[in-house]
Every structure is written in structure tokens, then in C-alpha cells.
Amino acid sequence: MPKKSFRQALNEALHSEMARDPSVIMMGEDLTGGAGANGVKDAWGGPFGVTRGLLDAFGAERIRDTPISEAAFIGAAAGAALTGLRPIAEIMFVDFAGVCLDQIMNQAAKFRYMFGGRAKTPLVIRATYGAGSRSGSQHTQALYPIFTHIPGLKVVIPSNPYDAKGLLLQAIRDDDPVIFLEHKMLYDTVGEVPDASYTIPFGEARVVRDGKDVLIVAIGRMVGVAEEAARQLAADGISACVVDPRTTSPLDEETLLDVAEKIGRIVIVDEANPRCSVATDISALFADKCFDALKAPIKLVTAPHTPVPYAPNLEDAYVPTPEAVAKAARSIVKR
Amino acid sequence: MPKKSFRQALNEALHSEMARDPSVIMMGEDLTGGAGANGVKDAWGGPFGVTRGLLDAFGAERIRDTPISEAAFIGAAAGAALTGLRPIAEIMFVDFAGVCLDQIMNQAAKFRYMFGGRAKTPLVIRATYGAGSRSGSQHTQALYPIFTHIPGLKVVIPSNPYDAKGLLLQAIRDDDPVIFLEHKMLYDTVGEVPDASYTIPFGEARVVRDGKDVLIVAIGRMVGVAEEAARQLAADGISACVVDPRTTSPLDEETLLDVAEKIGRIVIVDEANPRCSVATDISALFADKCFDALKAPIKLVTAPHTPVPYAPNLEDAYVPTPEAVAKAARSIVKR
Amino acid sequence: MSGLQLPQDKLVEVYRNMRMIRRFEERVMDEMATGDIPGNTHLYAGQEASAVGVCLHLSEDDYISSTHRGHGHSIAKGVDIDSMMAELFGKASGTCGGKGGSMHIADLRKGMLGANGIVAAGAPITCGAALSAKLLGKNHVAVAFAGDGAMNEGVMSESFNLAKIWMLPIVFVIEDNGFGEATANEHVSAGSFTRRAESYDIPAIEVDGTDVFRVYEAAGEAIARARNGGGPTMLHVHVPRYYGHYSGDPDNYRTPEEKAAMRRERDCLINFRKRVNEVSLLDAAELDAVDQAVEAEIDRAVAAARAAPFPPLSALTTDVYVKYL
Amino acid sequence: MSGLQLPQDKLVEVYRNMRMIRRFEERVMDEMATGDIPGNTHLYAGQEASAVGVCLHLSEDDYISSTHRGHGHSIAKGVDIDSMMAELFGKASGTCGGKGGSMHIADLRKGMLGANGIVAAGAPITCGAALSAKLLGKNHVAVAFAGDGAMNEGVMSESFNLAKIWMLPIVFVIEDNGFGEATANEHVSAGSFTRRAESYDIPAIEVDGTDVFRVYEAAGEAIARARNGGGPTMLHVHVPRYYGHYSGDPDNYRTPEEKAAMRRERDCLINFRKRVNEVSLLDAAELDAVDQAVEAEIDRAVAAARAAPFPPLSALTTDVYVKYL
């Protein structure tokens, strides 16, 4: 199978879906780069190069560079979704959701319910998230716990190029509002990605690696961290199972509970801040639904309850490491 | 001790603190009611009557009726807090945080950290929350999981008039940004409230009721629901302990763990939506830190993963009931 | 074209819709008193000429968005009053199956994108509907209704800018009733609303919202511009608010005198009757007949709403998603 | 008063500050290439006359807020370049102890309320500082710097309105470099920025930001108005942006020709030298001496920053709260 980057996988999904469905449009800031300027067109192909080539292929009516007005264009995307289009809106950094949360939380997410089921809102909001880029506290947050908390939203957090393409295609074809989160530090990771289109259903976790001594549940970029931890644990004879929920809303409780039942020892790895997080959410699921199978405390390895610092040594200490995950796993296996 | 309503307790705290400290100011929409009009001044005393009389006592320079511009006046309150004032800003319904979250999450909450500890932001944001008022999906949310998730914020959720006064006084004197949440359905509840000023430190849970068979942790309006459930349980010989964290950030882990260790059976009651909630947060705390003392699954009684419906029968079904709490408790006590 | 040149049946429709809104709101106020309508509502009484004068230019395929004060816009856009009344009572037969309530009445089949509990939130949503109309190549337009208070929400300004640079077929109708809740507009709004719109090169028209013919004419110009690819227009419509901000508002920040004068001198229904009578287009008898018909419709709507069942408890957890798991 | 009537030492200070900002940014660009400055930075080179011409009117007790492109404003407001450079390197000796970085440099002792990673977010914060100045009865003013792109964020409009109705001692300085990131301002901004401010009855002045004397004069008028209780003013300052949007930007959406012309014809330092030379206020030798002094200061700052230690790991969890538990 051809190898492609996470970025390229997303770009392919956007190209193929816009070609397939004329009602799909995109809007965002610097989606192309160079709009209205005299130099190269599509100069950026998006702030992270994900939307490159779409302008050429589909034109400025469908690939819309917006003003710096997130509330207006996210709201416009929601309104367009209510009325026959399938917009993909981009929030450059998920941190900026702070200026447009109303349109996401109180509008798009609630239309269908408030209107008694007589509306659908096929909207995708793409945003980058995550620490590691040395960008300080306002360009590095995870924030997916906030979206996962909100009924009416679906929350998708791909961990690898293959999933990125299949989940984005599903998101675009989905009839509900989807928050699609892309970790900046994953864009250059490479993996096998078919050229053809395929969708990955929401709410289906992926068992990344089988194991019998400890279950490591990991989200987004943390899946790679969990895999490395599993390798380290294997070295001292501990067999770790790694599961990637892929979507936090809906959450694949069934698979998570199946595996947890069998293993009974659990570590959850989450880059987000610890309070009211997806990590606590999944822990609470286990503590209620498979309590009798639990053999040890449920360990959470997360970012600390702090903003993301700028200094490289501090930012590296902020993000969960394979070592920290392995340590947490050992602490519950050997007891 | 004199009996006062929740509303009156808050009003007293505002009066006494503004009299004590000239740097305290307030801003919000219809904080007085009738600003610029020809009729009665301070006509509303605030949308819920909480700020009545402050205009008379302290004047329009300190009691500021704002335009409908939450982002601007919450940001202004944050900026004023950075520069020598101690503003109390009111968001009429916490649901409206959607239009000003950036100023709360990326600005006020992060100033001190981003600035390397060289700033303080003594800001209080008061907001009403909660279901029960037949107001539909956009005026009834809890949303405190979102604020609890955000480092740099403190989150206060009083459950009774006595705590309301003591916690609000602490909030105003506190040097960090505080989200102070008032449940609409509690304003008319009455309790003993001293006339004198007193503060209740943050991060100190209250043991509302002692008991040995099951621990019920409840937040805000749910504390009363938990107490009623405890009475019902007592009737069939089950002794329930009820604990009110009072602040979700900081959270009094020590008291919660102490009680949980002794009892080992836990129900958590939370009016917020269930995903990534304070309920899951506290459950995860127990599943990690007092796992060996747990005798049964940790049960969560929360709102469903839906917006708040308008129809009275549906809204009543949305909010956790004493019956549901008692049922959850029985399910883990009898096993 | 001047509203007075409207065909007879249209004139009657205008009057009927204004009366229907007025009586709907008055009746809702009465029913609130019985305690059978849950919560609170924001009544549109006094502002009828704005919704009716604008919506007369619209078809079911055109879009409107509304505010927390949305009954009038819904009725003017053709939403059925039986289901609206049922919605207010929280019944299963309501426009939203009882799940939305007064602040969330929406009917997409009629191009009504929803009342909205969040001030100004409808503006960008309506830009999106206008974008759909534009890209899906239909010749439809979208109208965003908002209040004077909404003009101070940033998303309003953002929407002006977006609508202009994208040349969207949209009209912003700012209904200025002088108040945002209990606060007078002058106390919180700087400058001029028309100049705010004009600063984005959006043409703005100030209109007396107690004269449905004036509204009709201004809206006609604006909507024609939108249909012909001329982009957005803003209407600043001055209207009286008959009741308090919401049904429970004592409204004591306004003097009895000014409220009496308002109803005496700024009533769109009285004005209409005067105008059509002057030019003897419709006689009083015809209009009285309309009043009676309206009364009967509203009685029926209330009776049906009262008789209807609440939604089944199962409705609590449906309609959150088209499909979740 | 005309900037050219400034005393000699002030004139030198103006030049020194502009040169300091220019060289600071050029040096940061060089240091970025070594890979030792983490992340990316937004460089202020080309826009110096705006920050310097405005801040010359301010004391340490006056407030400013800045943007993601904040180095120039910080230097102009008197923030020490050693700690700024150290902050960019992420060192413990940085303005924010290395925890903030380029987009969050703040120094409250100097009245610098912070660069900001969120476009337009500084505007309301600065309204709050202006409110403090007003209520605490000091005669101080606050200046909010923002870019052309920021004019399309709703909170900007909200801040205009709030500043006017509260008659705050504030000046909004909109630095229009023609771009928001890679997107041309004309492509995304409707109407006129000065008319946007004027629509709130805020006086607005359009200024050539390559001429520090023009900026100084316009800012003088605005700040005097603020100090005298006259409320807000908006300055629309046209400036060139020498580098790409951020240090890693290929900037290929601008032609080499236009970039060359920009540097040739719109350089505030060249202009300054020409002006003071024409009226023979300062001779080249004096200015060359300033250049050398600046060079030495920057060398020292970089050397110190490189030598400084990173923050201790314990710093990760401090400064989140004044006191938590």
C-alpha cells in the first residue's frame, strides 16, 4: 500500500470528497494563502498545507478564504449546513474556539434537538490541536474534553494517516456536526494509506496492539506514546494492550469494556488537562461498568493542570511521555 | 441566626464587600434595570434581583450596566483586574459564555502563567446556570465541567444560602479568576445566614450529612436532591453520607478520599451532561486514589447526553431526581 | 412600488397577519397568567409592521432567522399558529415537538431558520443560508431579524463584513424598540446603526416601523437588491415594544404615560386602518371580519394546544443526532 | 506639536528605538536560522514608526496592549531587550521566565499588558485598563495596538462601542500592513476602517506609518483627547510588513518586485534620516553612533540569552494561581 503523510491523507480525503459531492464547500482563514495578493496563488495551501490544490481544483466559490471572524464563518457554515450545503470549516487552532464557541455549542450542536428533529446540520469543523510546537499557551491546547461534553457534537481525533483519511471522509458524509481534530505534530507522520476512498465508522475503537497484562487507552497523538511505552514494557516482559478510541463522541464503550474486562489493569493516556477530561470520562466508565473485573487502580497519565508553557524543556515535561506511561503501567502490574 | 434567601445572601455579600473595598466594581447587563430610561431606577435589581440596591449605595461608576457585549465587558473586567480593580462581572446565563470564552479561557485564566507569575487577576465572573426554569436549551446548561477543565480558573458552586455568602466573599477577596455559579432554582431557597461577613475557603468540602453505608457526592442544586435521597434511603435502613465539594476547582480531594475510604460505596450526582463531567472527574479520583477501599461500582447519576428540553415533563426527566439517586445507592449497597 | 398599490387580497393579508400576531401575543399573555404556558416569553406586540412588511416580499423558499422575540416573524413567514401555540404549551404537536419552546421555534419547510435564545446569533447563521441560496444557484434571499441590543454583539459586525465581501443575498432588519431588556438603547449604543452598516459599504435605510407600507417599500428595495446580486442591505426599523421585555417584566422602568402614548400614537394596526380608510381601499367592515376570523383561529389554536398531549418521555433522548451509534 | 520640534535628545530616542526594533527583529530572524529560538515569531520590522511614534507620548504608568507581533510595541514601551531576547530563547531570565514566549511578552511594571496570541483580544482588555485609569482617578491612558485583520473580529467593534459609551481614555491604533497572514486585507475587509470607528462617534485619523513624525502628531492629538476626558480615538496607520507573516513564511504571495519597492520607498528609518537631515537637526555621524550602540546592546542581549539557563522543571506547575490549595 502507498505510504503517505497524515497531511497528505487529509488532503486526499478533501479532494476526493469535494469531487464526489458538489455540495461540499470549505471556509477558513488562509485556506489557500495569497488571496487578493499579487504573488503565488494557493501560496500556503492552508496554514499547515492540508488544503493545497483545492483552490485549483474547485475554485474560490467552494474554497473560501474568510476574514478573521470565526464566529461569523462558523455560524455561516452552520447556517449553510442547515440549508443544503455540507460545509467544512477550519479553525486554524482549536484554541480559537473561544471566540466562536456559541455557534458550535449553542447553535450547530443544538439545532436538531431544539427543532424537534426537523433539521440536520452536516457540518465539519476541522481544527489543529496539541502541544509540542513551542507556540505558548494559546496555540497548543487540546480542548476536546469541552467538545466531548457537549451533546449534539461528534468528536474525532485520528492518531495516524490511515485513520485520518477514513475518519475525515466519514465526517464529511456524516449528517451531524463533527469536530475533527488534527494534532500539529502528527502532520508529517507517515503510514500506509490506500488511494481509494474509504470511511471508518464513528464509535469504533481500534485495538492498536494486543496484550494481556495491562490495557493502555490512548487518544490522538498519545497513541504513538502508548505504543512506545508498550515496547518498553515488553522489554521487561509486560505485555500491554493499546486501544485507540478514535472518536471520543461517540465512544466505543463496548470494545473498551471488552478489553478492560479481560485485563483488569488500566492506564489512560491523554494530552489534555486532567480535570473533567476524556481520561476521567473513560476511567469513570470502567469504574462503573466493569468494576468487578478491575484488579488495580485506574491510572491516568495526562498533562498537568497548567497552561502549556513555552520553554522547550517545560513543554516537553508537559506532554505525557512513554516513560511516564510505562511507569504507571508497572505500578499497577507489579502489585 | 437570621433566615435569608440565597438571593439575599448574595446581595449582602456584594453590599458589604463593595463598602469594604472601593476597588470592587461590578459590570453586567441590566445589573440595575432601567438604565437610561424614564421610569423607576434599579427597576430590576439585576435580572434575578441579586444586585438590588447596589446602584443606590455605590453609584453608576461602580455598578456598570453594559451593552450586550459579553466579550468586551468580560475582557474589560479581566483588564481592569490586571490593573488594580477587583471587578465582578455578571454573565446573565452561563450559556452565554459561548460568546466570551476566549476572554475567560485564553486571557484571564492564563495571564499569570503566561506572564511568568508577574500578574494577578482578581476577577469574579458570576453567572446563573442550571435547568428547571422551562427556558429551553440555551438558558439552562451547567457548563461547569468546561470551567473546571481550564487551568487558572477557580470554580465555585454554592448549594445553600450560607455557603453562597461565604463563598462569594471569598471569591471577591481571592486574587485569582473565579467562576461563581448560581443555580436559578436556588435563589428562593432559605437558610440561616449571619449578618456579619465571613469567608469560606475554597477547596473545603462540606459533609452535609453523616452516614456509613453509602457516600453521595453532590454538586450545587444536586446537594438538596442528594439529601432527599438520603432521607428516602434512611427510611429503608440505609445510612447515606452526603458530601458537597462546594468548589470543583480547587477540589477537596482529601475530604472526599477520607470519606470514600471509610465507606467504599459511592454515588455521584451531577446536573451537568455526563461526558467529561465533574462526576467522571471525581469518579476517576476514587478509582485511582482509593481503589482498594472500593466495595462496589462507582455510580453516576447525571443529566443525559442531550440538550435541555423545553417541555416540563421532559425537563423534569432531564434533571436527576432523589428517586434516581436512591435507586443507584440501593443498587450498590445491596450486593 | 408603494404598499398602497397592493392588490386588495394582499392588503387584507397584511392586515390579517399583523392582527394575527397582535392577538396571538395578547392571548399568549393571557394564557401565561393561567400558568399553563411554562417559563416566560418575549412578546412581539407593537412590532408587527416590521415582520409583516418585510416577509410580504418573501416566498417559502426564502430564509429568515429570528430572535428570542420570534413569534411575529414566524407567523409573518407562514409558520402555522396551531403548532406554534402548541409549542408554547410544550406539547408534542408543537412546531418543535415541544422540545424547543418559544425561543427556538423553527420551521425549515417555511424557510424559518429559528428563533434564537442567543442575542445576535442568528446573523451569521443567516449569512450561511444566504450563501446556500447563492451557491445552490437559486434566486432566494435571506433576512436576519435582530434587535437594537444585538447591534452591540460583535458577531453582528462580523456578519456585516462577511455579507458584504461575499456579496450575499441578505437583508439585516434591525428592529429598534429602544430597549435591550430593561436598558435603554441610548445608554449602551454609541453612534448610529445606519452608519455602522454603511461603514461596511452596506446601504442602510431608516424606517418608521409603525407604518407597514413604509416597511414594505424599504424592504422591497433591499430584497430586490439582494435578489439581483447587489449584496446586503440593512434596515433600521423603529418600533414600539408594547409589553415588558418578557412576560414577567413589571416594565416599571417606563412611565405609564409614555407607555400609554406609545400605544396611542404608534400603533401599526390603527395606522393601517387609517391609511386604507383615507384612500378607501378597505372598509371597516371587511377589517372587522378579519378580526373575527383571527379570533376564531386563535381560540382553536389554544383549545387544540391545551388538549394536546405532552411529548412522550422517550423524546428526551431522541433528536440529539441523526445517527449516533 | 510637530515631531520635528522635539528636543534633540527626544529625536535621538525616537531614532534609537526604531533602530533598536529593526535590528532586534533582524537579529531574531538570524537567530531563528540557528534553530536556537524555539517555535516561530512574528516580526515587526517595517512598522517601527507606529509603535515608537505612539509610545513617545506615554509614561510607564500608561498602558498598552499588543498583538502576536509584539516585539516592537514592547521595546517602544520600554521593556528591557535583554529579558525580551531571553524570553524568545525560552530562558529563565526572560520577561516571563521563559513561560510565555514571543506571543505573550508582558511587563506590567512598564504598563505593557501583553502581546496576545488571539487576534483582537487585547482590545477589550485595554478597555479594562483604561477603566482602571479612569476610576482610580489617575490621569493615565491606554493604547490598544491591533492589525488590519483584527478589525474583522467582533470584539473589536464591541470594544469601540464600550470605549465610547464609557468615554474611556483609550486609543485604538490599527496598524494596517495590508495583510492578515497571507491574505490581502482588501480581500476580506469591507468598507473603511476609519468609518467603522466613526460610526461609533469615535474620531479616526488615517496616518502614513512610515513617517514617525506624522504618527507622533496624530497620536499626540488622540492621547491628549484621552487624557482630557474626551474619550477614545482610532488611528489607522498604514505600515509595510518587511518579512512574511511569521519567521517561517516563504512570503511568496507577494512579488519580489513589490517587496523590494516596499523596502526602498517605505522605510521609516531612511525617511527619518532624510527628514532630520533636510532640516539639519541631527547629522549622519550622530545617527551612525546610535546604530553602533544599538548593535552592541543587541549582541549583549543575544549572548546573555544564549548563556542563560532554561527554567527549572519545577516552573511547569507554578504561577497557575496566586494560591490554589
Ligand SMILES: Cc1ncc(C[n+]2csc(CCOP(=O)(O)OP(=O)(O)O)c2C)c(N)n1
Ligand atoms: C449573548 C446573549 N447575551 C444576553 C442575553 C440576554 N438577553 C436576552 S434578550 C436581551 C435583550 C436583547 O435586546 P434587543 O436585541 O434590542 O432585542 P429585544 O429584546 O428588544 O427585541 C438580552 C440581553 C442573551 N439572550 N444572549
Ligand SMILES: Cc1ncc(C[n+]2csc(CCOP(=O)(O)OP(=O)(O)O)c2C)c(N)n1
Ligand atoms: C482569533 C484568532 N484567529 C486567528 C488567528 C491566527 N492568526 C494569527 S495572526 C493572524 C493575522 C492577523 O492579521 P493582522 O491583525 O492584520 O495582524 P498582522 O499579523 O498583520 O500584524 C491570524 C489570522 C489568531 N491568532 N487568533
Ligand SMILES: [Mg+2]
Ligand atoms: Mg430592543
Ligand SMILES: [Mg+2]
Ligand atoms: Mg495585518
